[in-house]
Amino acid sequence: MKSLNPTTTKSWKDLKKHYLKIKDIHLKDLFQNDSNRFEKFSLNFKDIILFDYSKNRLTTKTMSYLLNLAQEFNLKDSILSMFEGKKINFTENKPVLHTALRNFHRKNIILNKKNISLEIKNVLKKIKLFSDAVINKKWKGYSDKSITDVVNIGIGGSDLGPFMVTEALKPYKNHLNMHFISNLDGTHVIETLKKIDMSTTIFLISSKTFTTQETITNANTIKKLFLNQNKVLESDMSKHFFAISMNKNEVLKFGILEENFFPIWDWVGGRYSVWSAVGLSIALSIGYKNFSLFLKGADVMDEHFLNTPLKKNIPVLLGLISIWYNNFFNAQTEAIFVYDQYMYKFSTYLQQTNMESNGKNIDRNKNIVSWQTGSIIWGEPGSNGQHSFYQLLHQGTKLIPSDFIIPINTHNQINNHHIKLLSHFFAQTKSLAFGKSIKEILKDNNLEKNTFQYISDLNNDINIYKLCHGNQPTNSFLLDKITPYTLGILMSLYEHKVFTQGVIMNIFSFDQWGVELGKSAANNILNELKKKKLTKKYDSSTNALINFYKLNKK
Template structure:
């Protein structure tokens, strides 16, 4: 990867000059002055997805400078480096090969003189055999009954990914009930345990190191409760407990048999692990055939990212547009609104992919950055958000670039629900772009005045409050339908957007040392909390908080 400060590049300087010329240009004018704007700024992917980025505050010149910025960073070469397994996770000296987990074409993927394709293939075979056995009721619990429930115990990437996907693909769900436990708060375990019968439940403990405090604490609690049941032997754990990890020694120490161990690898980051055995709960929920289609969708986007020229490369364009707003318009946040209730966890999932990856302030040259890196990502399903925070988008003082995503065809054809949902989708992107001018407000006012002139007088003074400036940028994604295949495409697309941003922002996207800091400090404080004496070890605030806890603990 090329390491240089983006703000020193020729393209960045050109973008800065260009921004001063375009910053006050309205989307209304951009569309009026170019009747071919949509054609210029939209792309199709496999005749499945239409990507429209024409409602952005940019021109062909903007894209010219942004694409030159990508070229100055040798983005294409960086993409190839990732696919070749080079150690681009520099601070941890690791390759970044989650893309290999969904590569069906290659028969050889060599890493450290080992063919990891064979390892991946073997794990996929194990997932297939096990998920088929459970779904087909051939796998029995210790009482001889078939499995009815699956509980995935993990946190971060070991929870957010599989949880989001099983929710998004509920239309493909079989008879198994799949639950997720992540939070260290005992309430989470308690509430899930109310829903299951341990005699017919299997537990998937998902932790890369098998030492993650939240996951192992929750797993240990459940293990104790399981072993405390009447007539349960320790050997019965083999029918109910399974591990997804790279630390086999800790798995065996926990009491899980080697046969129930599903390996993952250090070249797969947690937030990119949904494609690995971490996705076992997905395969159990929707069946291995659909899980395979999910992987194939992602693989299709991988090929697009690797082989498509930058100017037609959807993840690259998304990443560049995000950099444009974050650094030149100082937008700081961006939103993702999916108009599909099954996808209600999608923006939450992408928060980790984006913010854990690119929330960095040290560049690849070990310098503190003086530019914006990761933006704050948030979102809510449409149309719920329209009756909540969209008011701020339409008339607030913040610039919030937004991605709007909707399936053309719904899984639930109930009356006219979906066509109404589509009408809101199209209306919002149009309204955010073009707003409501004072001319339109007055025209509407005069029309109403004629209708109501005999009944009451309309207050002329309120017209100004109805003004919506518009000029809020959006990207639109129209998908034919949310399927395992299209969902795979969509997730991989955003993964590669993050990669693009990381390369150009000159940061390392695949470590998370900030997360590690919180863990280590928590371990130190845990020992202090077990001590009954009041503390003076820390700063005055932390000491006071800890001591208040100790004095009021029941």
Template sequence: MKNINPTKTKYWNKLKKHFIQIKDIHIKDFFKKDLDRFKNFSLNFKNLILLDYSKNRINKKTISYLINLAKECHLKSSIQSMFNGENINVTENQPVLHTLLRNFYKKNFFINGENITLKIRSVLNKIKSISNKIINKKWKGYTGKYIKDIVNIGIGGSDLGPLMVTESLKPYKNHLNIHFISNIDGTQVSEILKKINLESTIFLVASKTFTTQETITNAKTVRDYFFKNKKFLKSDISKHFIALSTNEIEVKKFGIPKKNFLPLWNWVGGRYSLWSAIGLSISLSIGYKNFLLLLKGARAMDKHFINSPLKKNIPVILSLLSIWYSNFFNSETETILVYDQYMHKFSDYLQQLNMESNGKQIDRNKNFVTYQTGPIIWGEIGTNSQHSFYQLMHQGTKLIPSDFIIPIKTHNNINNHHIKLMSHFFAQTQALAFGKSLKDLKIDNLKKINQKIENKINDNLIYKVCLGNQPTNSILINKITPYTLGSLIALYEHKIFTQGIILNIFSFDQWGVELGKNVAKNILSIIKKNNKCTIYDSSTNGLINFYKKNK
């Protein structure tokens, strides 16, 4: 993996000059000049996912320059480095191999002389065995009741990934009720405990280190609830707790036996871990066969990413467009707008995946960057968001590139709901791109007068002007299935990886997160003491002391 400052490359500087030439051209003018624009700026993945990126502020030269920038940054060889298991997570001296978890056809893959594929298959078999036993009502709780509820206790990638997938794939859900506890705020665990019967519930404690404060605090609280019942024995923990972790020692200390321990590995980052044992809650929710289809869909996108030429590579194109807007148009955010109620957690998931990966200010050469790295990711579900922040997108002063995502086929074909949803989807991308000028508004107003719909010229038409020229990508998915969802998630994983390579940053560590954790540990020890806090700044000292006085 080469460490290249992108701003020093030939094509970055070509893009700077090109930007000056293109920045004031309206999207509608690009369409006027190129009647085949949709054909020229769209990509199709197996007739399952269509990307239309024609409504962007680009032309063929823009894409050519961006592709050449990727080549200058040795993107292709970096992709091979990741899939070959090289230590591309340099700051933690680890390979990055979440993609190996979904490669069913890899016979042997060795790390430090150890055949990793054998371990992966072993964990998959364990997921299959546990899932089938619980789903088929053969796993009984300590009073002999079969399992009805599953509670995943985790945070970050150990929560957001499985939560997003289980929500997105609810049409495939079985009889088990799936719950998630992540927040250390006691309210969440309390509310979940009100909904379940401990006698028929299994808790999945999902923590890579098994020392994450939020997760272990919640897990111990739940364990204490069990111990309040005198009939519950320590040996009964095996009937209600399963551990997903790298730390077998801490798992054993907690009281969870080895047979209920599913290992994770350091070469899988938390936010990329839903493909691993962390995905047990997914398998329990939709069944092991569907979990495998999720992995297979991701593997299909992996192959597309590895094998497709850059100009036809969907993750690469999306990544390059993001760099184009953040570093040349100086946009700071990107929205993810999903028109599928089941996928209401997808924007939240991508927020973590992207911002925890590429929210970096030090490059791979140990220098502070002088350009923009990770964008701010946000979004909501359509059409709800149309009645919320779309107003700013249409008439505000911010440039906001957006990804619009929708399934062509719905799981709930009620009356004419879905065709109306589709019409909103198409309308919003069209309106954001083309807008409505004052001239067009006046023409419309005159037509209404002639048709006797209006009585006079409207003097306030200026307030209805929408300038358009807001860039959007439209992603149409045949149907949200385990396979297509797996492909879509992998698509965004590879988009983020590509951004990191070109922007010369390490995408697979998260030292900023670690700082907050360490400070919290120190403050916790201070809060427990009776003496006045004086070791921090006046604000932090004042807040801590005010809390201690009024708690």
């Protein structure tokens, strides 16, 4: 990877000058001055996804400068380095090969003189055999009953990915009931256990290291409750407990048999692990055939990202546009609105993908950055957000670039619901872009006056509060339908957007030392909480909070 301060590049300087020229241009003018704007700023991906980025505050010159920036960073070479397994996770001295987990196009991938493609195929075969056995009711619990429920115990990437995907693909779900436990709060365990019968439930403990405090605490609690049931033997665990991890020794210590161990590898980051055995809950929920289609969708987008010229490369364009707003317009956040109720966890999932990857303030040259890196990602499913925070988008004081995603065809064609949902989708991107002018407001009231009189009336009338300036940028994604295949495409697309941003922002996207800080601090404080004596060990605030707890705990 090329290590440059992006602000010193020629392209960045060109963008800075260019920004001063176009920062006040309205999207209305951009569209009025170019009847072919949509054709210039949209891409059709295999007739599966239409990507429209024409409602952005940019011109062909903007895109030219942004693409020059990508070329100055040799983005193509960095993409190739990732796919070839070079150690681009520099701070941990690891390759980044989640793309290998869904490889259906490229030749065998060799890493450290080993063909990891064979290892991956063996794990996929194991996932298939096990998921088929459970779904077909051949796998029995200790009471010799078929399995009815699956509980995934994990946190972060071991929870957010599989939870989001199983919810998004509910139309493909079989008879198994899926549950996800992540929170260290014991309430999450207790409320989940109320819904299941342990004799017909399997537990998937998903932790890369098998030492993650939240996951192992929850797993130990469930193990204890399982073994405390009447007539349950420790050997019965073999029918109910399974591990997804790279730490076989810890798995065996926990009491899980080797045959119930599904390996993952240190070259797969947690937030990119849904494509690995971490996705076992997905295969159990929708069947292996659909799980395979999910992987194939991601692979198709991988091929697009790897082989398509930058100017027609959707993840690259998406990443560049984000850098444009984050660094030149000072947009601090990006919103993602999916108009599909099954996809209600998608924005939450992408929060981790983006913010854990690019929330960095040290560049690849070990210097503190002077530019903006990761954006704050947020969002809710449409059309719920329209009745809460969209007000701020339309009339607030902040620039919030937004992605709008909708399937053309729905899984639940009931009355005229979906066509109404589509009308809201199209209306929102139009309204955010173009707003509502003085003339349009007064025209609604059938007032026939000249422009000066319009303004005079508006300033002396309640109608002033209806003014919407517009000029809020959006990207639109129209998908054929939310399927395992298209969801794989969409998730891979956003992963590669994040990669693009990381390369150009000159940061390492694949470590998370900030997360590690919180973990180690919590372990130290846990030891202090176990002591009866009041503490003076920390700062005055932390000491006071800990001591207040000690004095008031029951």
